[in-house]
Amino acid sequence: MSVKIDEEVTFESSSHDRNNESSALQEGPAALDYEKLINTPEFKKLSKRKNGFLLSYTIFFTAIYALLPILTSYTTILENRAIGMITWTWIYSFGIFIMVWALATIYTKKAAGFDKDVDEILKKTL
């Protein structure tokens, strides 16, 4: 088994509350049947939901980001003024800022849901 554990990290980090539920859940005996574990209905469901979420959002933000240089380089549609001297190029750019903050917030909410499923799976497994 080539995988090593950083016992130190796990233990030291939870030293302020050693019986911290989640860190206790995440440690266990070495030999688990991982093939079986990833094929349980619960894990498959979680994995599918999570990957679907990650993939769709990744495609979305990559497209929004990639579109900017394409629009500014090959078209002039962002060159018009939107508010005063502020052009649509700036509005689009500020939109990317808003998108980053919004998606980070959405991710956190969504990930909290996945955390619960993970806890369930680990409870069942160990």
Added chain:
Amino acid sequence: MDFISIAIFVGVIGLTLGVTYWAAKQTSTASDFYTAGGSLTGWQNGLAIAGDYLSAASFLGIAGAVALNGYDGFYYSLGFLAAYLVVLFLVAEPLRNLGKFTMADMIGSRFSAKKVRAAAALNTITIVLFYMIAQLVGAGALIKLLLGIDYWISVLIVGVMMTVYVLFGGMTATSWVQIIKAVLLMIGTIVIAFLVLLRTNFSFTSLFEKVSTATKHGESYLHSGVLYDNPLGLISVLLALFLGTAGLPHILMRFFTVKDAKTARSSVIYAVWIIGVFYFITMILGFGGAIFVGEEAIVAENAAGNMAAPMLAAVLGGNALESFVAAVAFATILAVVSGLVLTGASALAHDLYGEVFKKGKVTDKQQVTAARIAAISVAILSIILALGSEKLNVAFLVSLAFCVAAAANLPTILMTIYWKRFNTTGAIASMLTGLITSLVLVAISPSVMSPVEGAALITGNPIFPLANPGIVSIPAGFLAAYVGTILSSRGKEEVDYAEIKFKAETGYRELQN
């Protein structure tokens, strides 16, 4: 230097050394040294990520680039920020769940062949050295401008400080230097931005109006195209920035300083807010520079515009604010280079010495000793390289570092986590292809070759037309991962993907008996 400057500089140095003294007392194990024992909270690591990431190139460079080139200077900000979505969605949590101290650990958790780890360590060292030389040369020039100290003395001061932080205080000291710097940087930039907005009645439309007549570019200052006339060049840079961050070893290492994936996640959220607000402010600083300092005055001090922010501070807030901004720039440099020294040391001492040469059979004490020796070696090597590079134009090294990170590291990181079929050959092929294509293409690019004598390292017509090779080398890195994998069979020293998948998603770790 006046009294205020000296007081602020001594304050920064004193505070960071105090933190190092405190950190040194709690640094005894390898885990302490590399990861601060995984003890950082989400907001602490979030600030430290911002402190690690927002280099002097971001602060002074982007403010200057916006001041001189308008919208085109702002592209960097967008790329640097949007990159965190890649980090958050695809990399941070699985990385934390699979790895231990370094990026190579995470890749090594699936592919334990020595050559995989060696290739990952090679990439880390390459990126660290490029980034570091750019920072140190920039630091030397900046401190010379800001304080009037000779270049070589400036480089030595920064070099000695970074070595002291890392050597004695390891990751704990490095993290807190980065946290202090992030706080100072935010205060400094917010104050200047406030003063700029005060003079434009807190109206963005009036700020844009003023700046549209402030420079020789006129209204085109507010449009894309002042700096980037070649679309492919622009797309190449933006691609490298977007994908590079998630492959930068010194940023990835920060995720091991927290106790679990959940905290890694929350630290990215803090970082995204801080970094986003910061980049938004750099736009205001750039505009302020163009309006209140003026193009000619900025270029007269430094052709790249690096002095725009400190000069703006002087115009709006007088000597005291200028000194404060200079100190912030100094702290910024220190925080970034110490993170780099630590990361370079981890690749040498943990990945190469500990895992490749000693096959993981090192005691904790040996690890810490090796890490300290490695830190000194990395520091000395970079100081020597920086001292010899004063006259060279090394600004392109930062975007080259992002390019190598995106082309050589990211494909392997992503496929280790998400692709079942991925194997040892694919990983090595990708890491080396990404590295070599990036280096070779840069060596024959306008960044290194210029027909004007003395303008670049080599005199001659550039063979590759783009300054940043990302648009070629990043796809090459991904392609090599794919081709290398499908043309070979599974390596001997590979962990089942089922195990990687389960651990990456759940954070499960086996107890060692």
